[in-house]
Amino acid sequence: MVKIRNSLFFAILLVLLCSARVEAQTVTALPPAETAVVGRFARGPIDLPRRVTASEFDALFGSTTPASYPAELQVRQFFANGGAALHVVRISPEGALAQALLGRADELTGLHALTVASDVRLLVAPELSMVGAGEFPALLGSFRAFLEPRRIFLLLDPPPGLASVSAAVAWVQASVPVNASSCAIYFPYLQVATSSGTVQAPASGSMAAVFGRNATWVSPAGTSFPISAAGVSQGLTTAEIDALATNHINPVRLLSGQVVPWSARTLDREDAEKRFIVVPRTVLWVAASVERSLAFAAIADNAEPLWAQIRSGVAGFLHGLYQQGAFAGSTPTASYFVRCDPSTTTPADQQAHRVNVLYGMALLRASEFYINVVTGVTFDPQRVVEVPVLRLRAEGGELFLPFPTLAGFGYQLASRPALGSGTWNAVGVPVNGDGSWQRPVLPQSGGSGFFRVEISSRR
Numbered sequence: 001m002v003k004i005r006n007s008l009f010f011a012i013l014l015v016l017l018c019s020a021r022v023e024a025q026t027v028t029a030l031p032p033a034e035t036a037v038v039g040r041f042a043r044g045p046i047d048l049p050r051r052v053t054a055s056e057f058d059a060l061f062g063s064t065t066p067a068s069y070p071a072e073l074q075v076r077q078f079f080a081n082g083g084a085a086l087h088v089v090r091i092s093p094e095g096a097l098a099q100a101l102l103g104r105a106d107e108l109t110g111l112h113a114l115t116v117a118s119d120v121r122l123l124v125a126p127e128l129s130m131v132g133a134g135e136f137p138a139l140l141g142s143f144r145a146f147l148e149p150r151r152i153f154l155l156l157d158p159p160p161g162l163a164s165v166s167a168a169v170a171w172v173q174a175s176v177p178v179n180a181s182s183c184a185i186y187f188p189y190l191q192v193a194t195s196s197g198t199v200q201a202p203a204s205g206s207m208a209a210v211f212g213r214n215a216t217w218v219s220p221a222g223t224s225f226p227i228s229a230a231g232v233s234q235g236l237t238t239a240e241i242d243a244l245a246t247n248h249i250n251p252v253r254l255l256s257g258q259v260v261p262w263s264a265r266t267l268d269r270e271d272a273e274k275r276f277i278v279v280p281r282t283v284l285w286v287a288a289s290v291e292r293s294l295a296f297a298a299i300a301d302n303a304e305p306l307w308a309q310i311r312s313g314v315a316g317f318l319h320g321l322y323q324q325g326a327f328a329g330s331t332p333t334a335s336y337f338v339r340c341d342p343s344t345t346t347p348a349d350q351q352a353h354r355v356n357v358l359y360g361m362a363l364l365r366a367s368e369f370y371i372n373v374v375t376g377v378t379f380d381p382q383r384v385v386e387v388p389v390l391r392l393r394a395e396g397g398e399l400f401l402p403f404p405t406l407a408g409f410g411y412q413l414a415s416r417p418a419l420g421s422g423t424w425n426a427v428g429v430p431v432n433g434d435g436s437w438q439r440p441v442l443p444q445s446g447g448s449g450f451f452r453v454e455i456s457s458r459r
Contacts, residue, residue: 025293025296025309025310025312025313026293026313026316026317027289027290027293027313027314027316027317028289028292028293029285029289029317030119030121030285030288030289030292031119031121032121032215032216032281032285033121033122033208033211033212033216034086034087034117034119034120034121034122035078035083035086035087035120035121035122035123035124035208035209035211035212036049036086036087036088036089036114036117036120036122036123036124036152037071037074037075037078037086037087037088037089037123037124037125037126037205038071038089038091038101038110038111038113038114038123038124038125039069039070039071039072039074039089039090039091039101039125039126039127040069040071040090040091040093040097040100040127041061041063041069041071041072041088041090042061042062042063042065042068042069042072043060043061043063043090044060044061044088044090045060045090045395045396046090046091046092046093047089047090047091047092047103047107047108047109047110047113048089048090048113048393048395048400049087049088049089049113049114049116049117050087050088051085051086051087051088051117052085052086052087052088053084053085054079057075057079057088060088060396061075061088061090064195065196066194066195067194067196067197067199070126070127070130070157070201071124071125071126071127073126073192073194073199073201073205074124074126074157074201074202074204074205074208075088075205076194076205077190077192077201077203077205077206077209077228077229078124078205078206078208078209079209080206080209080228081205081206081209081210081227081228082209082210082212082213083205083208083209083212084212086208087114087117087120089110089111089113089114091103091109091110092109092110097127097130097131098131098132098135098139101125101127101128101131101139102139102142102143108391111125111142111143111146112146114146114150114152115437116391116402116437116439117437117439118435118436118437119436120150120152121151121152121153121281121284121285121288122152122153122154122155122208122211122212123147123152123153123154123155124155124157124204124205124208125143125154125156125157126157126202126204126205128140128143128156128157129156129157129158129159129175130159130160133175136175137175137177140156140175140176140177141177144180144182144183147182148182151284151285151287151288152182152284153182153183153184153277153280153281153284154182154183154184155183155184155185155204155207155208155211156176156183156184156185156204156267157185157202157203157204158171158172158185158186158187158189158202158249159171160200162187162188164234165187165188165236165240165243165244166243168187168188168244168249169243169244169247169249172185172247172248172249172267173247176267178268178269178270179268179270179271180266180267180268181266181267181268181271181274181279181280182266182280182284183266183267184207184250184264184265184266184267184277185248185249185250185267186202186203186204186207186249186250186251186252186261187244187249187250187251187252188232188233188234188236188252189201189202189203189232189233190202190203190206190227190229190230190231190232190233190252190259191229191230191231191232191233192229192230193230198230200233203227203252203261206227206228206229207220207227207261210225210227210261211281215324215326216278216281216282216285216326217278217282217321217325217326217327217363218278219264219276219277219278220261220264220277221250221260221261221262221263221264222260222261222262223255223256223258223260225260225261226258226259226260227252227258227259227260227261228259229259231254231259232252232253232254232259235253235254236251236253241253241262244263245262245263245265247269248265248266248267248268248269248275249265250262250263250264250265251263264276264277264278265277266279266280268280273370276364278363278364279363279364279370282326282361282363283361283363283370283372286317286318286321286361286372287372287374289317290314290317290357290359290374291374291376291435292434292435292436293313293317293434294310294355294357294374294376294407295376295407295408295432295433295434295435296309296407297310297355297376297377297378297407298376298377298378298379298406298407298408298409298433298458299379299408299457299458299459300378300379301378301379302345302349302350302353302354302355302378302379303350304341306355306378307340307341307345307355310340310355310357310376311338311339311340311341311357314338314340314357314359315336315338318335318336318338318359318361319332319336321336321361322335322336326361326363327361327362327363327366328362328363328364328365328366328368329362329366329367330366334362334366334367335361335362335366336359336360336361336362336369337359337360337369338357338358338359339357339358339359340355340356340357340358344356344357344358344373350378353377353378353379353380353383354375354376354377354378355375355376355377355378356373356374356375357373357374357375357376358371358372358373359371359372359374360372376407377407377408379408379459383408385406385409385455385457386404386406387455388403388404388405388411388453389403390403390451390452390453391403392451394444397443397444398441398442398443398444399441399442399443399444400439400440400441401413401439401440401441401442401451402437402438402439402440403437403438403453404435404436404437404438405431405432405433405434405435405436405437405438406433406435407433407434407435408433408457408458408459409432409433409455409456409457409458410430410431410432410433410455410456410457410458411430411431411432411433411438411453411454411455412426412430412431412453412454412456413426413427413428413438413440413451413452413453413454414426414427414451414452414453414454415427415449415450415451415452416449416450417449417450418450419450424452424454427440427442427451428440432458
């Protein structure tokens with residue numbers, strides 16, 4: 001039993017197993033452009049992700065001097081360019097910037113606070129490139145190690161003060177690995193109007209909003225994607241545009257009074273197949289959606305009936321994308337394929353209670369497939385349930401109780417006023433575990449109370 005502030009307590013209970021059966025399954029598309037920002041703000045809860053609209057951001061985190069806070073400036077650009085809502089993580093204002101940005105995995109601080117925000121697909125971290133030149137490569141590597149397994153795309157900003165295209169190219173070549181396919185960067189800076197005058201700001205917040213307005217397979221470049229800004233920090237010649245694009249830095253131009261992104265490349269200068277933003281963004285989003293939807297397999301036997309369900313669900317999902325124009329092929333067979341059978345799931349996989357689905361998508365050219373494998377768990381009578389820790393926190397009159405879930409088990413939050421006696425009352429609705437985090441938020445009441453998570457097998 002752990003005591004936390006405001007005289008609140010928590011407990012965890014493992015409930016008896018119950019039976020369930022596998023039914024027809026589909027793949028549910030996750031939100032493709034849920035955006036998070038990590039950085040220092042003037043105020044607000046620290047290391048607690050809050051999904052906010054523009055007005056909610058003002059109330060919780062906003063200041064009257066946004067130019068003093070690079071992260072706030074990007075948030076305001078996100079909303080100015082049509083962004084609806086985003087997850088804000090305010091990092092510690094104390095200590096070294098690099099340490100505060102990365103945080104600690106065991107304490108869910110800094111970047112690691114996003115562990116509980118399972119649906120995030122885009123990250124803006126304006127101060128990442130503001131750490132010392134000697135710290136940046138290692139910090140970027142740590143960010144990528146966190147983001148890439150979670151299938152999150154990073155919109156990286158150039159450091160402040162780069163005075164020329166050649167300086168931007170030199171910084172990327174010296175600081176960013178050549179295989180950074182899940183990252184993109186824009187140059188030059190935008191001219192952004194604030195209450196205290198016009199300031200220079202990178203384009204990550206603006207581009208996150210542009211990404212969010214369009215499907216992942218739509219290339220976010222050209223005059224169809226104007227950015228709300230007063231101008232750019234410098235004009236570009238044709239040779240400078242070519243130099244930026246050649247080095248996978250996306251140029252930002254002022255054309256006919258509009259500021260527009262003029263390229264849509266990732267920072268991968270090694271693999272030609274990953275050089276366009278549409279490829280990794282679509283691959284990451286599809287994989288995240290398929291992986292989450294495979295949770296049902298955790299209560300199924302690893303055999304052909306399950307494989308057939310997986311093939312049907314994934315093929316149905318990809319066919320829906322094909323009908324929306326996501327793929328280059330003019331026929332389904334030239335656009336995508338799905339396999340889940342003994343060729344993908346071997347006897348060794350079956351013994352280990354894992355199932356593999358292999359699929360391909362023609363993202364740029366018909367019948368040329370980007371191939372991916374997603375693995376799910378299948379029923380294992382010996383699987384030990386992971387008892388989640390309720391990381392209860394009181395903030396602003398509310399209780400936050402995030403906890404992870406495991407595929408194959410059901411979860412019910414319950415509470416009662418005293419630990420030793422009384423009835424446990426269900427809080428909210430039960431959920432089926434799928435590997436994501438649940439993030440219940442409750443009104444804070446006075447006195448003492450206890451919370452527990454009741455866990456049951458779905459089979």
